[in-house]
Amino acid sequence: MSSKSPLYRKVAGDLRTAIAAGEYGSGARLPAEDELARRYGVSRGTVRQALAALRADGLVTSRRGARRVVLGGAARLQSFAELRSFSRWARSLGEEPGGRTVAVDPARATEEEAHHLQVAEGARVFRVRRVRTLSGAPVMVERTTYPERIGELVAALPVDAVSHSEQLELHGVLFTDAHHTIDVLPADPDDAELLGCPPGRALLRERRRSTDPAGTPVEWSEDRYLPGTVAFTVHNSTATSALGRRLGED
């Protein structure tokens, strides 16, 4: 096993599995930071770093003066990677993800695309449309716009490649931050045909802008899901915020 993973991650992982295994049931109090530090042979700061991760995931509460308490409810997941990649998410649930590329078009960036990808209006981009399936049944239409450099890599992939993002990672393209907007909109005729539903049917829409570690946009995507197939979940707290609500349109 590689020892390249930092200490606090190991501690966090340990605590996660301990909680998942029921060692600390819902409502139970975790050991004190000092106790954990002794037990793992690390400093209190390192333990706090681990616990901060659990807190951000909504696994435990924490407040001054009292021990941490395990929050009941949904078992959390390694949410980022699974949110970003449809394939990874599906596999982690034991579902069989599939994908069929419908179109790959070189194009000139519209104003909206230029804005989100931070390129000049009219710059070369690639538009990719795909149908995503779970166990063979179509559940989502994905329309992604890539900047030129990345789009060229995507265009070279086989039509039936299951996971584009995993392929891109192999080529050194990293996704580290993403901003999502979730709302509802009616299926247009294209959506309807690809998903096999009547046009006008309400779909759950997720728009996503992903950036790499340097802050450079690497994709701008609009995913439309058939209702009933997925739900989005978020945890937030006064300590770690992330989610917002917005008026329609932008």
Added chain:
Amino acid sequence: MSSKSPLYRKVAGDLRTAIAAGEYGSGARLPAEDELARRYGVSRGTVRQALAALRADGLVTSRRGARRVVLGGAARLQSFAELRSFSRWARSLGEEPGGRTVAVDPARATEEEAHHLQVAEGARVFRVRRVRTLSGAPVMVERTTYPERIGELVAALPVDAVSHSEQLELHGVLFTDAHHTIDVLPADPDDAELLGCPPGRALLRERRRSTDPAGTPVEWSEDRYLPGTVAFTVHNSTATSALGRRLGED
């Protein structure tokens, strides 16, 4: 002004306003941690704590070896309070929130309610149904179940109280963590009448379970929004995760 706010918050706030004011435009590099520490007269650890908050809000990237970069895109907000309270959110956007309580019913907890509120099945709870408006127009139906202790406080509020949560805070009821699930469902006849839309119309649904600092559930709510009135936004990154995707139903 109270000096009770911790140092790192002041630093974070300062940086937030500096970014909002355009001092560091989209893509600009922030000063190094050491530089900021000198500038504010605090230790590097304190600066890092402030920057971690900005990172969690999706304002800046960060990676080893390079300076932090300001992420372009949506100006972030203090999201937790605004997500938890419809009234606060609306006011922060300059809209006029309204609310009309349709029903307050003492009841016995169903299995689902008992589960989410962590009380015994059949325990006393209060079900509250309200219509929420923006500038007079109805946009959302809210069905909240409270445990007995809190429900009694809510039942005592006037029917036209705008913000229940702010009233509850005055009574010492604190909300610090919330878990949200977002999906789509068709309006039932009640929704349709309250919102003034045809039955069957697709609504954006947000289910929410909120807990207090001790981890005790304080509300279980299901909010149904007219399409086009709101969108939910999330930022996540490899460092700070929060959002997930789920299969339909639960």
Added chain:
DNA sequence: AGCTCCAAGTTGTACGGACAACTGTTGTAC
């Protein structure tokens, strides 16, 4: 029993130092 008050336990904030890992730039060699 119920109440107040105190002490121990626990987390939050802040400081300091040290080294590891990585990036971007500069300069050198070919």
Added chain:
DNA sequence: GTACAACAGTTGTCCGTACAACTTGGAGCT
């Protein structure tokens, strides 16, 4: 010029200490 190597700059990880702020439970009193 181009490729490689060295270097300074920067963030990530980890340690240790100290004190402040808060919660909890128990002792003692009424």
